[in-house]
Amino acid sequence: MQTKNEDYNVRQSNLYIVLFASAVAIVCGGLLAFASQTLKPLQDANVELERKQNVLATVMTLKKEDNIDSIYAAKVKERVIDFEGKVKEGVKASDVEIAKEYKKKPEERSLPIYEIMDESNPEKVRNAVLPVYGFGLWNDIWGFIALEEDLSTIQGVKFQHKGETPGLGARIESEEIQSRYKGKSIYDDDVLKAVIMMKGEGIDYSNDLHKVDGMSGATLTAKGVNNMLIDYLNCYKNYLEKNKSNLSQNSL
Amino acid sequence: MSTAVAEVVEKKSEPLFSKKNRKLISNPLDIDNPITVQVLGICSALAVTAQMKPAAVMALALLVVTASSNVIISLLRNAIPSRIRIIVQLAVVALWVVLVDQVLKAYVYEIWKQLSVFVGLIITNCIVMGRLEAFAMANKPGPSLLDGLGNGLGYGVILLIVAFFREFLGSGSIFGFKVFEELGIHYVGNGLMLLPAGACVIVGVVIWVQRSLNGYRESH
Numbered sequence: 001m002q003t004k005n006e007d008y009n010v011r012q013s014n015l016y017i018v019l020f021a022s023a024v025a026i027v028c029g030g031l032l033a034f035a036s037q038t039l040k041p042l043q044d045a046n047v048e049l050e051r052k053q054n055v056l057a058t059v060m061t062l063k064k065e066d067n068i069d070s071i072y073a074a075k076v077k078e079r080v081i082d083f084e085g086k087v088k089e090g091v092k093a094s095d096v097e098i099a100k101e102y103k104k105k106p107e108e109r110s111l112p113i114y115e116i117m118d119e120s121n122p123e124k125v126r127n128a129v130l131p132v133y134g135f136g137l138w139n140d141i142w143g144f145i146a147l148e149e150d151l152s153t154i155q156g157v158k159f160q161h162k163g164e165t166p167g168l169g170a171r172i173e174s175e176e177i178q179s180r181y182k183g184k185s186i187y188d189d190d191v192l193k194a195v196i197m198m199k200g201e202g203i204d205y206s207n208d209l210h211k212v213d214g215m216s217g218a219t220l221t222a223k224g225v226n227n228m229l230i231d232y233l234n235c236y237k238n239y240l241e242k243n244k245s246n247l248s249q250n251s252l
Numbered sequence: 253m254s255t256a257v258a259e260v261v262e263k264k265s266e267p268l269f270s271k272k273n274r275k276l277i278s279n280p281l282d283i284d285n286p287i288t289v290q291v292l293g294i295c296s297a298l299a300v301t302a303q304m305k306p307a308a309v310m311a312l313a314l315l316v317v318t319a320s321s322n323v324i325i326s327l328l329r330n331a332i333p334s335r336i337r338i339i340v341q342l343a344v345v346a347l348w349v350v351l352v353d354q355v356l357k358a359y360v361y362e363i364w365k366q367l368s369v370f371v372g373l374i375i376t377n378c379i380v381m382g383r384l385e386a387f388a389m390a391n392k393p394g395p396s397l398l399d400g401l402g403n404g405l406g407y408g409v410i411l412l413i414v415a416f417f418r419e420f421l422g423s424g425s426i427f428g429f430k431v432f433e434e435l436g437i438h439y440v441g442n443g444l445m446l447l448p449a450g451a452c453v454i455v456g457v458v459i460w461v462q463r464s465l466n467g468y469r470e471s472h
Contacts, residue, residue, distance in 0.1 A: 011331070011332075011333045011334070012333060012334070012335065016333060017333045017335060017336055020331065020332070020333055020336070020340075021336055021339070021340075024340055024343050024344075025343070028343050028344075028346075028347045031347060031351070032347065032350055032351070035350075035351055035354050035355075036354060039354050039355065039357070039358040042358040042359070043354075043357050043358050043361075046357070046358070046361040050361065160365070165302070166299075166300060166302050166303055166306045166370075167302025167303040167306075167418075167419070167422070167423070167446055168302065168446055168447075202440065216441065216443050216446070217443055217446045217447060
């Protein structure tokens with residue numbers, strides 16, 4: 001049997017160190033790869049379910065026991081359009097990665113659009129839900145905006161973020177902040193104005209259709225949200241205006 | 253088969269919950285608290301305490317990571333070459349952190365979304381590395397587990413205290429429950445409390461209160 005000193009010396013040899021380090025790396029790597037592979041289906045299902053949930057949550061209140069998949073399949077028509085507002089055939093909305101599209105020039109982006117159909121008349125679009133993507137203070141932010149039939153009034157919004165400060169910028173995820181956008185309007189007559197989140201909190205903007213109250217301590221995240229809305233609403237501008245003129249012709 | 257340091261502790265075989273081992277849990281809660289006395293892990297104590305919910309889950313995640321990394325490193329302590337011990341410790345911590353992160357993402361997706369960034373930051377938390385280096389490298393797995401749990405709890409307690417005051421004074425709520433609104437009192441949140449600087453002030457006050465209660469003095 002080795003004495004303590006010899007044992008200690010073996011542990012200091014370069015060969016031992018290299019072998020030990022490799023063993024640690026292989027074991028750790030193996031465990032992580034295994035965990036990642038086994039958990040991936042569950043994680044992907046979570047992500048997909050969340051996307052559907054977010055689309056629906058902009059236009060209706062979901063209950064815990066609701067079956068998101070079946071409601072989604074019954075109500076939502078997915079389409080992908082280009083900057084000109086034309087429908088891109090053969091592209092599935094769920095295959096479009098908005099995080100990647102966001103890095104392209106606005107004219108080149110594929111734009112998914114989710115049309116919520118009217119219950120009594122399945123040909124009629126009741127709401128249009130538009131995905132948006134942008135950059136907050138620390139990292140990416142994204143969300144969905146649901147417009148009412150007139151394609152201008154906001155029915156609801158849903159924002160999410162990757163790394164905004166908890167308690168400050170991360171509040172964009174909360175119902176409290178999102179409900180401030182309800183009933184606001186992105187068009188002022190025929191001019192696309194979007195909706196701006198202001199600096200400072202606790203101010204009443206209920207008379208102004210294009211402004212919402214800000215978040216105290218998170219002005220930079222609010223700026224990110226504003227840029228995101230303007231950027232993406234401009235992408236959808238052609239689609240919105242084409243359909244708006246259809247609407248007004250139909251009503252005549 | 254062990255280094256000189258480890259031998260001292262290993263000679264006696266003592267029950268897991270001996271008086272000395274119980275101290276491993278109770279000391280970090282008070283006279284040897286990782287945040288207020290050892291002044292470790294301050295960075296995350298400032299970052300995640302604006303609200304109580306993320307602070308609570310963060311404390312729980314850290315508890316799991318310190319305890320399990322402590323056990324693993326303690327089991328390996330006689331095989332780890334001292335020249336690369338920090339890297340090995342880091343690898344073990346990172347392994348646990350990523351595992352916790354992946355499991356959270358698969359099973360509690362909602363909470364994972366809130367916490368993801370901070371769970372990742374546990375890797376850089378000085379408490380975890382500090383305990384591995386100072387305790388697990390020289391002690392048996394049992395006491396190491398207790399030490400990890402104790403320090404995780406000590407960290408969590410301070411985190412929750414700080415988060416309580418920050419959320420209460422800054423947003424007027426506790427665990428998202430709007431206290432002042434429920435009482436019908438109009439309360440304008442103190443913006444300073446929402447900023448990391450507010451946490452500095454509160455941690456300072458906690459240290460002051462704690463030290464005047466237990467009489468702890470820095471030795472010079």
